[in-house]
Structure formats: structure tokens, C-alpha cells
Amino acid sequence: MACYSRCTGGVGMRKLDETDRRILLALTRNARIKLVELSKMLGISVTAIQKRIAKLEEEGIIDGYSARLNFEKMGYSISAFIRMAVEPSMREHVLKELSKLDTIVEFYEVSGDYDIIARVVARDIADLRDTLLTSLTKIGGIRKTSTMVIMREHICDLGKLLGVNDDGQANKSSALSQD
Numbered sequence: 001m002a003c004y005s006r007c008t009g010g011v012g013m014r015k016l017d018e019t020d021r022r023i024l025l026a027l028t029r030n031a032r033i034k035l036v037e038l039s040k041m042l043g044i045s046v047t048a049i050q051k052r053i054a055k056l057e058e059e060g061i062i063d064g065y066s067a068r069l070n071f072e073k074m075g076y077s078i079s080a081f082i083r084m085a086v087e088p089s090m091r092e093h094v095l096k097e098l099s100k101l102d103t104i105v106e107f108y109e110v111s112g113d114y115d116i117i118a119r120v121v122a123r124d125i126a127d128l129r130d131t132l133l134t135s136l137t138k139i140g141g142i143r144k145t146s147t148m149v150i151m152r153e154h155i156c157d158l159g160k161l162l163g164v165n166d167d168g169q170a171n172k173s174s175a176l177s178q179d
Helices: 018-029 035-042 046-058 088-098 125-135
Strands: 078-086 104-109 116-122 142-149
Touching (some): 018 035, 078 088, 078 125, 088 104, 125 142
Antiparallel strands (some): 078 116, 078 142, 104 116
């Protein structure tokens, strides 16, 4: 499957206890961590960790595992966001066509002046121009675009969101740690 969709908002969330949050943080930092190592870090048995991870997966809190790619090292020296305003009646068509483009690595339906934001990777400026002036113009229904070249990427650690400090201990001031 080239793309998958997921809606946001409107779905209730169960309270995550400190152990679940610590497991999630460890997995977001290194999804390939050995369960034995995680067991030592958290001070609980491998079996308990396996059960907790299985439950987090079953509930959809863990939605999958993937590698984080460095596009620049793969030869894509330019990365950009393209905002698109779309004719309302053409939204589904545009989404379907965007999923077919090999230079688009992710895209989101959003609110505001634009309807879709896509992240594009390109080997060089000519490749980016080709995506903008050739690939996107072939898709009917896109009224206007706005391109923002990514100058530098910052990836945030999810410890604050999960209510876990850098040392792996609970942060009582986090919204998620309000057990």
C-alpha cells in the first residue's frame, strides 16, 4: 500500500500509566530496542513488557513501526512543503492522484486557506520545479499552491508529550501524566 489514511480528533483516549508512557518513549527513541534491555531500563519483566506492548498495539496507540529515513543521504537534497487549495468537489481525486506521485512522501488534509499540505523531496531544484510545474499541474482540481523549502529539520523527542523526563522518570507536570 503506497499511502494510508488516519483521521484526527474526536476519538477518546484511555489514560496511560507511567509504565506505558515510559515504554512508548523508549520505542519512539528506538523501535528496535531489545525487550531485555527495556526490561532492565524499566525494572519490570519481559513478559509484562510484551503484554503491555501487545495491548498498546491492539488499542491502536502503537500504530506500527517504521524507519526514519534521511532523504538527503539518499540523494534528495531538497525537501519542501507544498500547500494546495483544492476545488471541494475534486478533493478525493486530488488525494488519490497525490498518493501516486513518487516525490511526495506524506500529505495532510488541513483547515485554513489551504486544504492539503504535502511534503515533497527532490534531487535538486529542477526536480522540485518538475514536481510543481509538471506533476501537480496534471492533477485537475488544484486551484493554487504555495511552496516552502525546508531549510533545516528539527525532530522533537516525545518525552514531554508522554510525560517522561530524559532520565525515563515520570514528569508530573505533563498533561498525560495526570493519572
